[in-house]
Amino acid sequence: xASKHEISxxxxxxxxxxxxxxxxxxxxxxxxxxxxxEMVFYFHDIIYNGKNxxxxxSAIVGAPAWGNHTILAKYNHFGNLVVFDDPITLDNNLHxxxxxxxxxxxxxxxxxxxxxxxxxxFVFNSTAHKGSINFAGADPLMNKTRDISVIGGTGDFFMxxxxxxxxxxxFEGEVxxxxxxxxxxxxxx
Amino acid sequence: xASKHEISxxxxxxxxxxxxxxxxxxxxxxxxxxxxxEMVFYFHDIIYNGKNxxxxxSAIVGAPAWGNHTILAKYNHFGNLVVFDDPITLDNNLHxxxxxxxxxxxxxxxxxxxxxxxxxxFVFNSTAHKGSINFAGADPLMNKTRDISVIGGTGDFFMxxxxxxxxxxxFEGEVxxxxxxxxxxxxxx
Amino acid sequence: xASKHEISxxxxxxxxxxxxxxxxxxxxxxxxxxxxxEMVFYFHDIIYNGKNxxxxxSAIVGAPAWGNHTILAKYNHFGNLVVFDDPITLDNNLHxxxxxxxxxxxxxxxxxxxxxxxxxxFVFNSTAHKGSINFAGADPLMNKTRDISVIGGTGDFFMxxxxxxxxxxxFEGEVxxxxxxxxxxxxxx
Numbered sequence: 396x397a398s399k400h401e402i403s404x405x406x407x408x409x410x411x412x413x414x415x416x417x418x419x420x421x422x423x424x425x426x427x428x429x430x431x432x433e434m435v436f437y438f439h440d441i442i443y444n445g446k447n448x449x450x451x452x453s454a455i456v457g458a459p460a461w462g463n464h465t466i467l468a469k470y471n472h473f474g475n476l477v478v479f480d481d482p483i484t485l486d487n488n489l490h491x492x493x494x495x496x497x498x499x500x501x502x503x504x505x506x507x508x509x510x511x512x513x514x515x516x517f518v519f520n521s522t523a524h525k526g527s528i529n530f531a532g533a534d535p536l537m538n539k540t541r542d543i544s545v546i547g548g549t550g551d552f553f554m555x556x557x558x559x560x561x562x563x564x565x566f567e568g569e570v571x572x573x574x575x576x577x578x579x580x581x582x583x584x
Numbered sequence: 585x586a587s588k589h590e591i592s593x594x595x596x597x598x599x600x601x602x603x604x605x606x607x608x609x610x611x612x613x614x615x616x617x618x619x620x621x622e623m624v625f626y627f628h629d630i631i632y633n634g635k636n637x638x639x640x641x642s643a644i645v646g647a648p649a650w651g652n653h654t655i656l657a658k659y660n661h662f663g664n665l666v667v668f669d670d671p672i673t674l675d676n677n678l679h680x681x682x683x684x685x686x687x688x689x690x691x692x693x694x695x696x697x698x699x700x701x702x703x704x705x706f707v708f709n710s711t712a713h714k715g716s717i718n719f720a721g722a723d724p725l726m727n728k729t730r731d732i733s734v735i736g737g738t739g740d741f742f743m744x745x746x747x748x749x750x751x752x753x754x755f756e757g758e759v760x761x762x763x764x765x766x767x768x769x770x771x772x773x
Numbered sequence: 774x775a776s777k778h779e780i781s782x783x784x785x786x787x788x789x790x791x792x793x794x795x796x797x798x799x800x801x802x803x804x805x806x807x808x809x810x811e812m813v814f815y816f817h818d819i820i821y822n823g824k825n826x827x828x829x830x831s832a833i834v835g836a837p838a839w840g841n842h843t844i845l846a847k848y849n850h851f852g853n854l855v856v857f858d859d860p861i862t863l864d865n866n867l868h869x870x871x872x873x874x875x876x877x878x879x880x881x882x883x884x885x886x887x888x889x890x891x892x893x894x895f896v897f898n899s900t901a902h903k904g905s906i907n908f909a910g911a912d913p914l915m916n917k918t919r920d921i922s923v924i925g926g927t928g929d930f931f932m933x934x935x936x937x938x939x940x941x942x943x944f945e946g947e948v949x950x951x952x953x954x955x956x957x958x959x960x961x962x
Binding site (some may be wrong): 426428456457458459460473474475476502503504505506510512514531532533539542543544545546556557558581584 | 821823832833834835841842843854856857858874876877878892893894896904906907909924925926927928931932961962
C-alpha cells in the first residue's frame with residue numbers, strides 16, 4: 396500500500412511539472428487544430444460596368460493612372476479598388492434568398508497575374524444568425540483554393556478567429572463572379 | 585485509511601481526465617466573457633468639402649464613376665473612400681485636448697442605406713497611453729450601436745483583442761460627425 | 774505516513790483551486806511575452822511615377838481632390854492610397870532572390886507629418902515557406918521603429934498572431950523605399 400501511495404504522489408508531481416512547464420513555454424501544445432465551428436456560404440459579385448446600375452453590387456472606386464472607374468484596368472486590373480455589397484446565399488444560386496451581406500473591398504495588387512487583397516465582413520441580421528465575421532488576407536485568385544484569416548467577429552460570432560478557404564465557384568468574364576467560402580473557426584467563445 | 589487513499593487516487597484520476605479532455609476539445613469553456621479592460625473614447629471627423637481645408641480632418645480619396653472627390657456621392661455615398669486623421673477626446677467636446685489620433689479609412693459600401701467598412705487605429709503617445717489599438721469591421725451606421733473587432737494592439741495595448749461598440753454621438757449634415765467608442769478588451773497580456 | 778497522505782491530498786486540493794481560479798479570471802497570467810517564433814525580412818517598394826512602369830512595384834490609386842495618380846500629393850501625401858506588390862528578401866539587397874511577395878495597400882493619413890495606415894500580407898510559396906502572414910496597423914513612418922499587428926496567418930503561419938516592428942532601412946526621395954520587418958509571433962499553433 397505504501398508503494399501505491401508513493402506512485403500516487405509521483406503521479407501528481409509529474410502532472411504538476413507538466414502543467415507548469417506548458418504554461419510557461421509558448422502555448423503551442425494547448426491549441427487544437429480541430430475547428431470549434433464550421434460554416435459554408437456563397438457570395439455573388441456583379442461589378443458596375445456603366446450599363447448595369449440596377450443589378451450591380453460592386454463598383455470600381457480606385458484606379459491607377461492608366462485606368463478609370465468604369466472598366467477594370469489592364470495589367471490584370473492592378474491598382475483597381477472595388478467596393479462591394481454582395482448577397483450571401485447558402486447554395487450557389489444567385490437567386491436564392493440572401494442570408495446576409497458580404498461588405499467591404501478588394502484591391503487587385505499584382506501586374507502579372509490576377510491577385511487581390513481582401514478586407515470585408517459577413518453581416519448577418521436574421522433569426523438564424525445575428526452579428527458579423529471580419530476577414531482579411533491575400534487572395535491569389537487563380538489558385539483553386541485560397542486561405543484568408545478570420546480576424547474577429549461580433550454577436551453570434553463574438554471574438555472568433557479562424558481560416559476561410561475561398562474557391563471561385565463561377566466566373567463570367569468581368570461582370571459576375573461567385574465565391575464559395577468554407578469558414579473554419581478555431582477560436583470560439 | 586485505505587479507502588481515503590483510494591478516494592484521493594480516484595480524485596486525481598478524474599481530474600486528469602477532465603484536464604486532458606478539455607485540452608483536446610475546442611477551448612470554448614476556458615474563455616471568459618468578462619472584459620479584462622474597458623475604455624471609452626470619442627473621435628471627431630470633419631470631412632473636406634472644398635472650403636474647409638484648415639479644419640478638415642478627413643478627405644474623399646476614392647469615388648465611383650458617378651462621383652468626385654469633393655462631394656460625397658449619391659446612393660448613400662456608395663463607393664466613397666475616406667481617409668481620416670481625427671482627434672480622440674475623453675469627452676464629447678471637439679475642443680477638449682486630444683489624447684490621441686484615430687487614423688485610417690472608411691468606405692461607404694451600400695447603395696440603399698448608409699453603411700461603411702472601417703479599418704483604422706487609435707494612436708496614443710502621451711504619458712497616459714503609449715501604443716496603438718487596431719480596429720476592423722462593418723459599421724451599419726444607421727443602427728444605434730454597432731460592434732466592430734479590435735484585431736490587435738501594440739505598446740500599452742500589446743496583443744489585445746476585443747470588441748468596440750460604436751455610437752454616433754453627433755451628426756451634422758455631411759460636414760461633422762462624432763463617434764463614441766466603448767472598447768472592451770477580452771484578451772489582455 | 775498518515776500525515777504524508779494528508780499533505781498529498783492538500784496538495785491536490787490547492788492545485789485544483791489554483792486551476793479553477795485561473796480559468797475564471799481574465800487569462801492575463803497564462804500569456805507569455807516570450808515570442809514562439811521570430812523572423813526578419815526586408816521588402817522593397819518602387820512607386821510608379823509615370824516613367825518607370827517596368828520597375829515599379831506600386832502605384833497611386835486614390836488621391837484627394839488636390840492630387841492625382843502620378844505624383845504623390847502635397848500635405849505629406851495625405852489622402853494617397855497606394856497599392857503594392859513588393860519583393861521580399863532575406864537581406865537588404867533589392868537584387869537578392871525574392872523569397873515572397875508583400876501585397877496590399879497603404880494610405881497616407883496625416884496632413885502635417887508622414888504617416889500611413891497599412892493593410893497587407895506576406896505571401897510565400899517556396900520550399901522554405903508556404904502560406905501567408907496578414908498585417909494591419911498604423912505606420913508613423915518618421916519614427917525609427919513602428920509596431921503593427923500580425924492579425925492572422927495561413928499555411929505554415931496557421932492562426933499566428935504577433936507584432937511586426939518596421940524600420941525604414943532606406944529611403945530614396947519619392948521613388949524607392951526599403952522596410953526591414955522584425956516579426957515576433959506570440960501565438961503559434
